[in-house]
Amino acid sequence: MKTSDLSPDRQKLLVALKEYPGASALVPPPAPRTLGLKEVFGDVVKAHEALGAVQASTSRLPNPNLVTRTLDRREAVRSSQIEGTSSDVDQVLEYEATGSDDGLPRDVMVTLNYVKALQYGLQQVAIRGSAALDRTLIEMLHCHLMEGTDYKDTPGEFRQRQNWIGGHRNIYDAKFVPPPHEYLGDCITDLEELLRYAPSEEDQTEISIVIRMAIVHAQFETIHPFIDGNGRVGRLLLPLMLFAEGYPPVYLAGFLKENQQEYYDTLGAVQLRGEWVPWVRFLAEGVQVAARETIQTAERLTALLDQWKTLIRTSNVRSDALLHRLPEYLIAHPVVTVRSIQEAFNTSFPTANAALNIMREKGVVAPHTERKRDRIFIATDVINVLNRPPVPDQ
Numbered sequence: 001m002k003t004s005d006l007s008p009d010r011q012k013l014l015v016a017l018k019e020y021p022g023a024s025a026l027v028p029p030p031a032p033r034t035l036g037l038k039e040v041f042g043d044v045v046k047a048h049e050a051l052g053a054v055q056a057s058t059s060r061l062p063n064p065n066l067v068t069r070t071l072d073r074r075e076a077v078r079s080s081q082i083e084g085t086s087s088d089v090d091q092v093l094e095y096e097a098t099g100s101d102d103g104l105p106r107d108v109m110v111t112l113n114y115v116k117a118l119q120y121g122l123q124q125v126a127i128r129g130s131a132a133l134d135r136t137l138i139e140m141l142h143c144h145l146m147e148g149t150d151y152k153d154t155p156g157e158f159r160q161r162q163n164w165i166g167g168h169r170n171i172y173d174a175k176f177v178p179p180p181h182e183y184l185g186d187c188i189t190d191l192e193e194l195l196r197y198a199p200s201e202e203d204q205t206e207i208s209i210v211i212r213m214a215i216v217h218a219q220f221e222t223i224h225p226f227i228d229g230n231g232r233v234g235r236l237l238l239p240l241m242l243f244a245e246g247y248p249p250v251y252l253a254g255f256l257k258e259n260q261q262e263y264y265d266t267l268g269a270v271q272l273r274g275e276w277v278p279w280v281r282f283l284a285e286g287v288q289v290a291a292r293e294t295i296q297t298a299e300r301l302t303a304l305l306d307q308w309k310t311l312i313r314t315s316n317v318r319s320d321a322l323l324h325r326l327p328e329y330l331i332a333h334p335v336v337t338v339r340s341i342q343e344a345f346n347t348s349f350p351t352a353n354a355a356l357n358i359m360r361e362k363g364v365v366a367p368h369t370e371r372k373r374d375r376i377f378i379a380t381d382v383i384n385v386l387n388r389p390p391v392p393d394q
Contacts, residue, residue: 001026001164001177007273015180017162017171025162025177026271030190031219034207039277043284047210050291051247057295058248066305067298069332071251074386076114078253079235080107082260087111090383093335094368094376109148114232117144121240122249130244133195133237135188138225141236145229153227158184163227176271178224187223191216195241209245213238214283218270250294255286258389293389300385305331311362322347322355330364334382337374 001024003011014024058064077089085107092111095101101108121141124132143156153159159181166175179187194216197207220234235256239249256263259282266282269275308327322345329344330336341352356377359365368376 001174005175005272010272010274015183017177017180019162020171023171023177025180026222027179027183028187028219028222028271031194031215032276033194035211035215035276035280037277037280040280040284043281044208044210047284047287047291048208050288051209051242051250054248054250054291054294055246057298061298061302063328064248064298066328066332067301068249070301070334070382070386071249071294071297072115072118075239075251075253076111076118078251078257079232080111080114082235082253082257082263083231085110089386090335090378093333093383097333097335097337097340098374098376110145113145113147113149114236116147117141117232117236118239120144121236122243125240125244130196133240133244134192137240138188138233138237141233142226142229145232151228158188158225159227161227163224165224175268176222178222184223184225187219188225191219191223194219195237209241209247210284210287211280213241213287214276214280216241217283218267218276218279221267222271248294250287250290252283252286252290254293255289259286297385297388300388301331301382304381304385308362308364311364322351323358326355326359327364330359330379331382334379336365336377338377339374 003014003024006014006026010026013027013029015027017023017025061067073092074089077085077087077092080087085105087105087108087110091104091108092115095104095108095112117140121132121137124137124140139156139158146155153161162171162177162180164171164174164177167173171177194207194212197212216237217234220237221230224230226233235253238252243249262282266279270279305327308330309324312323312327322341325345326341329341333340333344336356338349338353338356341347341356342349345352356365360367360377364381365377365379368378
């Protein structure tokens with residue numbers, strides 16, 4: 001980390017590293033409680049309007065949980081891909097349906113760990129609200145992420161040695177060096193206060209959730225409390241903060257992946273020089289894009305569900321038959337096997353097989369050609385919806 005890359009006020013925050021003679025680390029100032037950036041006021045307002053639109057749209061869905069499950073998996077795939085994984089959403093769903101990683105990328109388990117971490121976080125916030133957003137949650141998110149991987153430290157525990165960003169194995173070539181481990185406790189305590197922020201009735205300076213998301217994510221990445229997995233934990237905090245605020249979880253990883261260099265550049269500008277305007281503007285744009293994508297995806301999946309239900313009504317089967325329950329299940333589980341359907345609905349293998357065969361005849365699912373035994377069926381229309389980019393705002 002070159003001292004010349006840091007602003008004068010950040011240079012004053014450098015501390016020497018005994019184990020790396022001549023190298024320094026930056027101990028960040030406390031997370032700002034407000035930014036007062038008039039330049040981005042309009043961007044933040046638009047982001048809040050987009051969140052309101054998601055809230056209104058979700059409230060009209062007959063069963064929001066069906067859509068949420070597939071969006072969770074897509075977010076896990078995209079956020080993990082930022083770190084270099086190659087698993088696709090259909091591969092993650094295939095593993096969940098079969099319990100086998102045969103023929104799948106090795107990092108599919110890394111992506112599934114993200115799903116587990118996200119589900120754990122959402123569950124905790126649903127139970128405890130914003131009080132769940134504390135260091136214990138951060139540690140548990142990391143623990144879920146690193147389960148069963150070759151992580152070089154103890155999952156869920158803050159690091160006890162120095163790390164750095166960029167420069168590969170050489171700290172002297174690093175783009176940024178976060179604080180030494182002995183400073184982590186105070187840094188995380190400060191961050192917790194902003195994470196769990198809840199305005200009182202007397203508070204006349206309520207902090208926008210969009211501004212708080214920008215500050216928390218940037219501050220967490222600057223602290224970098226773990227040897228690895230910091231980016232994923234930091235991105236997990238964003239939908240959890242929204243959920244704690246009463247919004248449906250809106251997922252930004254797709255926007256961040258599509259604009260990865262700008263993501264790194266604007267975040268780095270905060271870390272090195274305290275330049276908040278480009279970063280807040282970037283994140284506010286991401287909220288708008290992610291909100292629009294959430295609405296469009298929900299509408300597409302709901303239309304697809306209605307289309308399938310219409311197809312099923314043309315079949316001469318009893319109204320209580322398994323076939324009538326499959327459309328909703330396939331929206332949330334678009335990759336299935338006969339056995340997974342049998343277990344999900346507590347029915348017989350022949351009944352599950354017959355229902356899936358009818359769904360195949362109707363064009364709702366198609367068999368996966370790479371397996372001969374325990375065939376996999378894919379609702380490709382759902383996968384296509386999940387892989388479609390959002391339509392730009394007009």
